[in-house]
Amino acid sequence: MSDRSIQLKNSVNLKLVETGEKERLKDMLRQRLTECGWRDELKEHAKDIVRERGLQKVTVDELVKEITPKGRQLVPDAVKRELLAEIKKFLSAQSQ
Amino acid sequence: MCSSFRVQVIERDAAIPYNLQLLRLLHESGGAVAEDKSEDVGRMIQKDIYCEVWKAASVQAKWCVCSVCGGHSPRVHACLHCIHFACYQGHIQEHATATQHNLVVDVEQGQVLCMGCGDYVYDSEVRRIALACKEKSRRSLGLDTEYRAWAPDAVEMTLLQAHPKRRRPTPNSTIGNTCFxxxxxxxxxxxxxxxxxxxxxxxxxxxxxxxxxxxxxxxxxxxxxxxxxxxxxxxxxxxxxxxxxxxxxxxxxxxxxxxxxxxxxxxxxxxxCQGNPPSNGDSTHTCSCIIDQIFTGGLQSDVVCQACNGVSTTIDPFWDISLDLGPCPYSTSKTDKTVPTSLADCLDRFTRPEHLGSSAKIKCNGCQSYQESTKQLTMKKLPIVCSFHLKRFEHSNRLHKKISTFISFPEHLDMTPFMSTRRNNNNNHNGITAHPTDINNRYSLFAVVNHVGSLDAGHYTAFVRQHRDQWYKCDDHMITRATIQDVLQSEGRYWSMTEGFLEHGGYCLASVVVAGLNSMLAGAHRNQGNWYLVILQV
Incomplete structure (x- = not known):
């Protein structure tokens, strides 16, 4: 990534946090993922892993590493689109 | 997991939020936190993690970044020993190794991580504080209480373990002919x-x-x-x-x-119910009672004048959708002569533009004259629980009969093709299936009411769902286990011998984002993970 795009990313992030928009977006995302069953499915998957390994033998790091690919893959396209549209809407409102 | 981790909250000054004046952390493997530093922990959890006030958001934006890579990397952690923020992609670990500061807190989640044992520490007090802070910060941003899946507490856990058997539906006794x-x-x-x-x-x-x-x-x-x-x-x-x-x-x-x-x-x-009825008495339903929140949907009716193509649109509330069976009496086109055999067929017919004919001329607002027109019904707003009524009883002139065609219906139903937005852009119903499914319009079946017998002598039975997939057949006081196949093919399994049929069914919306629905309702709904629909048949 070029310096410029890193800079841009940081300033966007700064704006999102400053205005509280980031929390709002995260809330929306959390809601959508719960509604579409993503949360339940991933939770079951994580439970399976913990059961298989034994509660004492698995750390958060290992769990995250293991479920991340599946988690990313399961996010419905509609949710991704909606989130992207929300971010764009926020940015265009900010730049005016 | 760190079993030796302790947090004590000492209440000294009630004026300070959450009485978090002093947090004392004692940790063996990570080395004790000096008491003068412990105040920082409280401050960090309050200010940096879940900034309660608007102003604090800018503080958070400035400080909660990785001090090494400088970016807003995900999972920024804060050291609990000194003032140091770093990301979890290695920089906070470097800090811990270099300084032996083993206790860090995740600024997003408020979870404390012990580097000594390499895992997060679960402490009910830290969790309580984090949730309280989070709640307050959400309120300052104007967000509702966050939805959290129900987790049984100790008492509920004991109760669940003591009662491993899950209940069947309770039968109803009928008086006279009250099976309906x-x-x-x-x-x-x-x-x-x-x-x-x-x-x-x-x-x-x-x-x-x-x-x-x-x-x-x-x-x-x-x-x-x-x-x-x-x-x-x-x-x-x-x-x-x-x-x-x-x-x-x-x-x-x-x-x-x-x-x-x-x-x-x-x-x-x-x-x-004590709802707030629509004040101006118009048809846009805004009643807040539980029945309207759950069962009311909005049906859009578009009447198109054949002369000027002017559209007049009205939206009416509905509690259920009555679907016609049998051949369509008015239609002229060949495709409409086919008898619907599935719920989707019925809905397709229901939302198809219908020519009102020369005998039913309507005054057009556009051209101020009585003209032939077409009318189309579409779903403007879907209810949470959608009830369908299959009109099995046909009353025409002197003839009353029951239509016995088997109508198949799915366990999961997608209402997207019948929405106003979809139908109006696309009057050609062949294109329906090409559109992606909107997850907000998915329903799943949870109850079916059947009528067995003839028009004047019959009996009602019901299939109901408990939990995610447990079906029961309710025949007055007799409750028996059923499978989803029994439900979906009820005619084949149960009704063929008795000449009975499916009459009425209900679906409940898969996922709901209904304006005005309070968070308890929305929470409870999402909690189900998947969704319901009730069918009634009469």
Whole structure:
């Protein structure tokens, strides 16, 4: 990534946090993922892993590493689109 | 997991939020936090993690970044020993190794991580503080309480373990020919949102001192009895009496139409609920009562004038959708001559533009004359629980008969093709399936009411769902286990011998984002993970 795009990313992030928009977006995302069953499915998957390994033998790091690919893959396209549209809407409102 | 981790909250000054003046961390493997530093922990959790005030957001934006890579990397952690923020992609670990500062806190989640044992530490007090801070910060941003899946506490856990058997539906006893009522009550008591509403005791009776006249109170009492675990059949005499009092056309011991009863029951419940009725009396339904929140949808009717192509649109509230069976009497095109064989066929027909014919000219607002027109019904707003009524009883002229075609219906139904937005862009229904599914329009079946027998002598039974996939057949006081196949092919399995059919069914919306729905309702709904629909057949 070029310096410029890193800079841009940081300033966007700064704006999102400053205005509280980031929390709002995260809330929306959390809601959508719960509604579409993503949360339940991933939770079951994580439970399976913990059961298989034994509660004492698995750390958060290992769990995250293991479920991340599946988690990313399961996010419905509609949710991704909606989130992207929300971010764009926020940015265009900010730049005016 | 760190078992030696302790947090103590000492309440010294009630004026400070959450009485978090001093947090003392004692940790063996990570080395004790010096007492003068412990104040930082409280401050960090309060200010940096869940900034309560608007102003603090800018503080957070400035500080909660990785001090090494400088970016807003995900999972920024804060050292609990000194003032140092770093990301989890290695920089916070470097800090810990270099300084032996082993305790860090995740600024997003508020979880404390011990580098000594390499895992997060679960402490109920830290969690309580983090949740309280988070809640406050959400409120300052104008967000509702965050939805959290129900987790049993210690008491509930003991109860669950002590009672491993899950309950079957409680049978209803019938008086006279009241199986029509018993079936509808079974379907209603298995409506997840109604159940959550009544079991959490949310009804406020508007009949002061005389709750015996209130149908909602009676239903609330039934819910309590229903889910009490008592196996004896419920006798619905009080309910029957209330319905007789409030909906006089249903009074008497004769067999009644289950659909009529369903609508009458919803109507009386709606009247007895303390909702805020639409103030200006127009058709845009804004009533906030539980019945309207759950069952009311909006049906858009577009009448297109054939002369000027002017469209006049009205939106009417509906509680259920009555679907015609049998060949379409008015249509001229060949495709319409086919008899619908599935719920999707029926809905397709329901939302198709219909030519009103030369005998039914309507005054057009556009050209101010009486013209032939076409009318199309589409779903403007879907209800949470969507009820379909298959019109199996045909009343035409002197002829009354029951249409016995088997209508298949799916376990999961997508209403997207029948939405106003979809239909209006695309009047050609061949293109329906090409569109992606909107997850907000998915329903899943949770109750089916069937009528067995003929028009004047028949019997009602119901299938209801409990939990995610447990189906039961309710035949008055007889409750038997059923499978989803039994439900979906009920005609083949149960009804062929008795010439019975599916009449009426209900679906409940898969996922709901309904404006005005309070968070408890929305939470309870999402909690189900997947979704419901009730079908009624009459």
């Amino acid at each position: 009522m018993s079936c509808i009550i079974q379907a209603l008591t298995h409506t997840p949102l109604l159940r959550d509403y009544f079991l959490s005791d949310r009804h406020v009776c508007q009949f002061n001192n005389d709750s015996s006249r209130c149908l909602v109170c009676e239903i609330a009492r039934l819910f309590q009895e229903f889910y009490s675990g008592n196996k004896a059949p419920l006798i619905l005499h009080k309910l029957l009496h209330l319905i007789w009092t409030h909906a006089r056309h249903l009074a008497g011991y004769e067999q009644q139409d289950a659909h009529e009863f369903f609508i009458a029951a919803l109507d009386v419940l709606h009247r007895h």
